[in-house]
Amino acid sequence: MSAPLTEPDAAPRPAPGPPLWLLLELTYRCPLHCAFCYNPTNYAQSQTELETGDWIRVLREARALGAVQLGLSGGEPLTRQDLEEIVAEAHRLGFYSNLITSGVGLTEPRLRALKSAGLDHIQLSFQDSSQQMNDFLSSTRTFDLKSKVAALIKQYDYPMVLNVVLHRLNIDHVEEILNMALRLGADYVELANTQYYGWAWHNRGQLLPSRAQVEQAERTLQRFRENLSEPMRIFFVVPDYFERRPKPCMNGLGSIFLTIAPDGTALPCHAARMLPGLEFPNVRDAGVAQIWYDSEGFNHFRGDEWMKEPCRSCPEKARDFGGCRCQAYLMTGDAANADPVCDLSPHHHLVTEAVARAERPAHSPPARAEEPLVFRSDLNSARLFPNKNGA
Amino acid sequence: MNDSGISPDSRPAIMRGFRLQWEPAQNAQVLLFPEGMIKLNGSAGEIMKRCDGERTIAEITADLERAFATTGLHDDVVRFVAMAVDKKWLRIPP
Numbered sequence: 001m002s003a004p005l006t007e008p009d010a011a012p013r014p015a016p017g018p019p020l021w022l023l024l025e026l027t028y029r030c031p032l033h034c035a036f037c038y039n040p041t042n043y044a045q046s047q048t049e050l051e052t053g054d055w056i057r058v059l060r061e062a063r064a065l066g067a068v069q070l071g072l073s074g075g076e077p078l079t080r081q082d083l084e085e086i087v088a089e090a091h092r093l094g095f096y097s098n099l100i101t102s103g104v105g106l107t108e109p110r111l112r113a114l115k116s117a118g119l120d121h122i123q124l125s126f127q128d129s130s131q132q133m134n135d136f137l138s139s140t141r142t143f144d145l146k147s148k149v150a151a152l153i154k155q156y157d158y159p160m161v162l163n164v165v166l167h168r169l170n171i172d173h174v175e176e177i178l179n180m181a182l183r184l185g186a187d188y189v190e191l192a193n194t195q196y197y198g199w200a201w202h203n204r205g206q207l208l209p210s211r212a213q214v215e216q217a218e219r220t221l222q223r224f225r226e227n228l229s230e231p232m233r234i235f236f237v238v239p240d241y242f243e244r245r246p247k248p249c250m251n252g253l254g255s256i257f258l259t260i261a262p263d264g265t266a267l268p269c270h271a272a273r274m275l276p277g278l279e280f281p282n283v284r285d286a287g288v289a290q291i292w293y294d295s296e297g298f299n300h301f302r303g304d305e306w307m308k309e310p311c312r313s314c315p316e317k318a319r320d321f322g323g324c325r326c327q328a329y330l331m332t333g334d335a336a337n338a339d340p341v342c343d344l345s346p347h348h349h350l351v352t353e354a355v356a357r358a359e360r361p362a363h364s365p366p367a368r369a370e371e372p373l374v375f376r377s378d379l380n381s382a383r384l385f386p387n388k389n390g391a
Numbered sequence: 392m393n394d395s396g397i398s399p400d401s402r403p404a405i406m407r408g409f410r411l412q413w414e415p416a417q418n419a420q421v422l423l424f425p426e427g428m429i430k431l432n433g434s435a436g437e438i439m440k441r442c443d444g445e446r447t448i449a450e451i452t453a454d455l456e457r458a459f460a461t462t463g464l465h466d467d468v469v470r471f472v473a474m475a476v477d478k479k480w481l482r483i484p485p
Binding site: 018020065066068069071094096098120121123157158159161187188233 | 407408410412414416417421423424425426427428479
């Protein structure tokens with residue numbers, strides 16, 4: 001979610017605008033096992049999913065409020081056999097729908113059905129440029145299948161949009177990744193540096209690249225762009241750990257984004273369920289309007305009343321909203337602190353120390369041998385959270 | 392033909408993968424694209440909704456001048472279309 005949906009407003013807004021951007025995480029089921037997944041590590045505890053009728057009602061209620069961008073994500077949304085039905089209703093309502101997929105399950109009959117249901121756009125993920133690395137990083141054998149799906153997406157006249165999440169183990173392959181994108185005829189490539197939530201947070205010691213790796217990747221990208229003769233557009237999502245100011249995460253919680261988790265929990269960001277002390281409502285119990293405008297879960301981090309110093313008196317608070325609440329919570333234990341990416345934060349050393357620990361040769365393992373890469377799977381989720389009250 | 396590559400005979404069209412639609416909640420024409428949205432002001436919306444790949448710049452201009460009972464819009468239309476082509480919201484089919 002790199003491109004801002006609208007220009008950020010200059011002032012905190014007492015009356016929130018509509019939830020312009022709706023993200024439906026239709027399921028946590030996924031055939032891939034990516035170690036950088038941002039889904040919660042305890043997802044195996046909540047395997048319940050809304051039924052088709054609930055998703056349809058959410059679409060109608062959100063659209064009535066003014067929602068217009070629709071992300072269909074997960075997990076792998078194609079594991080839902082009612083995806084076509086959901087897309088058809090979204091299209092009828094006037095959403096611009098975007099399927100965010102691993103490609104697994106995107107057979108020609110399903111793609112044909114999705115096209116005729118009115119799906120606007122598909123974003124296909126790859127994990128790396130080679131079969132070996134793609135299949136290692138996703139812990140599956142999916143590279144050849146993804147390549148076939150890429151061809152199919154073009155055949156059905158969709159823009160070919162590739163997303164590759166970058167981290168320590170693949171960021172040195174940026175040139176190969178971009179060449180692969182050219183071979184696949186990509187129109188857009190998003191090189192998204194890992195954001196450290198969920199499984200990625202658990203695996204941060206293994207995934208955070210060194211500064212030298214990031215700088216090399218940026219140089220490679222620059223050179224590639226200069227020599228590019230095809231009309232392929234490349235977006236590079238900067239890794240925020242290497243910045244001095246935080247990202248304006250979600251344009252501020254409760255400003256434009258509404259995520260619905262598989263079980264119907266409504267969240268101001270797909271990672272927000274981790275934030276302690278906040279009750280997030282469920283669309284099974286309340287209407288979308290009530291959830292968006294009246295619930296504590298959505299109102300708490302609106303405006304700037306919740307901010308502490310240095311954010312509260314900071315002239316930049318209207319631009320970055322203090323950064324990411326989840327990152328503040330994960331790293332400092334208090335979601336109301338400044339995002340420690342900001343070098344004005346008293347906790348900024350937590351970021352610089354993590355970056356310093358990454359300053360080892362690119363392919364050497366983490367300093368602590370007891371930090372294996374943990375792939376996202378039901379089994380690992382259950383191992384990490386053996387009882388029901390895990391966070 | 393000026394240096395933006397746009398002539399009175401150009402037939403601008405919305406870029407593939409983009410969609411223009413009227414949004415009552417925002418009281419505006421918006422241009423939708425993957426993970427983004429541009430809210431257009433009144434005149435931009437009026438120009439954009441005529442960019443259907445069929446009508447030429449000259450026809451779009453004439454239609455706007457008729458609809459708003461005015462004249463001399465040609466340069467404004469070309470300026471907007473050039474900007475929108477530059478931003479890849481519009482394309483000029485060959």
